[in-house]
Amino acid sequence: MTTREWAGDAETRQVTEVASERELRELIGEPNDRAANKIRSRLHDLDRQWLARSPFCYLATADAEGRCDVSPKGDPAGFTLVLDDATLAIPDRPGNKRLDGFRNILANPQVGLNYVLPGRSDTLRINGRGRILRDAPFFDDMVVKGNRPRLALLVEIDEVFYHCSKAFLRSQLWQPESWQPDAVPSRARIAKGIEAPDIPLEQLEAHYGAGYADRLYG
Template sequence: MTHEQSTFGGTPVTTVEELREIIPPPLDTAANKVRPALHELDRQWLAASPLCLVATSDAEGNLDVSPKGDPAGSLVRVLDDRTIAIPERPGNRRTDGFLNVLANPHVGLIFVIPGRGDTLRVNGRARLVRDAPYLADLQVRRNVPVLALEVDVEEVFHHCSKAFLRSRAWDPETWDAESVPRRAVLAHTLERPEQTLAEVEAHYGPGYAETIYG
C-alpha cells in the first residue's frame, strides 16, 4: 500500500484542488501572519518558554520530533533577530534530530508556555555548533552545554489556542496520569526486558530528577 492508498474505506485526497474543496483557503489574517524575523514580543515569548518541540527530517524524508526542556530563560538563546540557539543537554545519546540536521538543515520548532494555549512557531535552517562563547551563559546546575542547535529563522508566527482548548491540556480536571502504565513499566516491557521491574523502578525513582543534567 502506498501513501495514496487506503484499505480502510477512506477516499484519498491527492491534489491541492481536492484539499481546498474540503478546507477553503485561509483568511488573510492567517495567511499573512508569517514574519521573517523575531519581534520583541517573540523574544519575550522565547524567554518565558521552558519547552520546545523540534521537528527534523533526514535526506530521505524520515521524520523525528524531539522535546527540549530547560528552565525558562535557559531553553533558548536569541543571538539576533534572525538567529536562535538551543543548547544540548544530557540524554539517551541517540541524537536522532542532530543526525537529521547533518543531512537536512530544515527544522520546525514549537515553543510552549505552560498554561497558554497559543504557541510560537519557528521554521528555519539549523546547524550544530560547539565552542560557542554563549554556551557558558546557558549553564544549568553544573551543566554547561557542549553543543547547540543554531537556527537561522526563516518563518516565525504565533499559533492560536484551538488545539489546547479542544484537548483541555492545561485543565487539571482532565489529567489522568494513571491512564497508561507508569514509565518504569513501559521501559521494562519495551526497552529493558533483561532487567527486573524493581531495577527499572529504582532507575526511575526519586533520584532520577537529580540526574537530568549529568
C-alpha cells in the same frame, strides 16, 4: 481523489485519499487574510518575551529522504538564547545519545520549533535552518547546574508566527481535572514491557523514580 484498500492489523478497509492541494482547498477552503499573511522572517519584541518565558519546545527535523522526527527540548525558562532578530541557539543536554535530530540536521538542515508557555493555549512557531555547534562564546551563558553543553543548535530563522489555541482547548491540556497520569502503566513498566524485559522491575522503578530528576544534568 483516490480510493484504495488499506490493510490494517485487524482488517482491510477502503479509504478515500486526498491527492492534491486543489482537493484540499475544495474541502477546507482558503485561510482569511490575517492567517495567510501572519508569517514573518524576523523576531518581534513580543517573540523575544515569549522565548524568555518558555521552558519547553518541540524540535522537528527530517532526514534526506524526508523521514521525520520530533523531539522535546526543555530547560529553565529562557533556555533558548536570542542572538539577534534572525538567530536562535538551543543548548543540548545529556540524553539517550541517539542523536536522531542532530543526525537529521546533518543531512537536511530544515527545522521546525513549537514553543509552549505553560498554561497558555497559543504557541510560538519558528521554522528555519539548523547548524550544530560544538563551541561558541555564548555556551558560557547556557550553563545550568554546572552543565555546560557540549553541543548547541543554531537556528537561522526563516519563518515566525503564532499558532492559535484550538488544539490545546480541544484537548483540555492545561485543565488539571482532565489529567489522568495513571491511566497507562508507569514509565518503568513500559520499559519492562518493551525496551528492557530482562531488567527487574524494581531496578527500573528505582531508575525512573524520585532520583531521576537529580540526574538531569549529570
